[in-house]
Amino acid sequence: MNRINFKSIGTIHSPFKQIEDMPIQPSAAQGIQGYIELNEEYVEGLSDLDGFSHIYLIYHLHLSKSFNLKVKPFLDDQLHGVFSTRAPKRPNPIGLSVVKLMDIKHNIIKIENVDIIDDTPLLDIKPFVNEMNAVSDYRIGWLTKHLEEMKIKKSDNSFK
């Protein structure tokens, strides 16, 4: 009925082999290097991507096996609705990160600012274009008071 099927188009590799001690946002993962191994059949789709400094990665949060509608995010000790957080246990475990694009050689894409666990299945790559986002009257709710902390905080066991 309601099922939507996607497929992994490649694998994201990073230094993070376990959930503990991962940076929880790209801003806390500056300089952390990783790479994407794109499945061979999609290599042609990478042409001209090297002109972009940053890309969106959309990926499967494959370790997330269930979800909660209220979660206590890494950055706060209060419960928040899951859609107002990036918590991995969501109704559809889809991850989204902006990473820095360093180099592309055939199907290997070197990236930086990686806040993603090793061996994560990749779903899509899109160019990051800030100008597309027509952002005005910007507010970030409960996260406002955690802005500084966001830049350094690592994850813990909360989402195991």
Next chain:
Amino acid sequence: MNRINFKSIGTIHSPFKQIEDMPIQPSAAQGIQGYIELNEEYVEGLSDLDGFSHIYLIYHLHLSKSFNLKVKPFLDDQLHGVFSTRAPKRPNPIGLSVVKLMDIKHNIIKIENVDIIDDTPLLDIKPFVNEMNAVSDYRIGWLTKHLEEMKIKKSDNSFK
């Protein structure tokens, strides 16, 4: 084997009943209003979302039935790798937009800057937090020369 299953968690409604004449980016859709009808069972997950001015919508490009690795985007007359564009015909037809959050009443979320076709299945909502993205040395490749055009351009038949 390689299949990843998601489900629709709600429906995105917009004034766009057909692909022609849709704005192709949120920046070209300023002021365009729409709303999300979230499935009842997920309403609790919306708590505290109203503190955020903008949200990411991740959705199923449900009208996209096939894909091309090289595409001629609306904004250019040259072929580009699909991953360097937002073209809807992608290996996984996943859409991503930043929209302005206007109002939440129970399961109805009013949004603005909507570049999404009516009746699109919603997969996820995430808070838009610019500070998470640690963007430096910003470049946007082939799109650079289309920056102004990007703000006004509508779609055409290219992706039917």
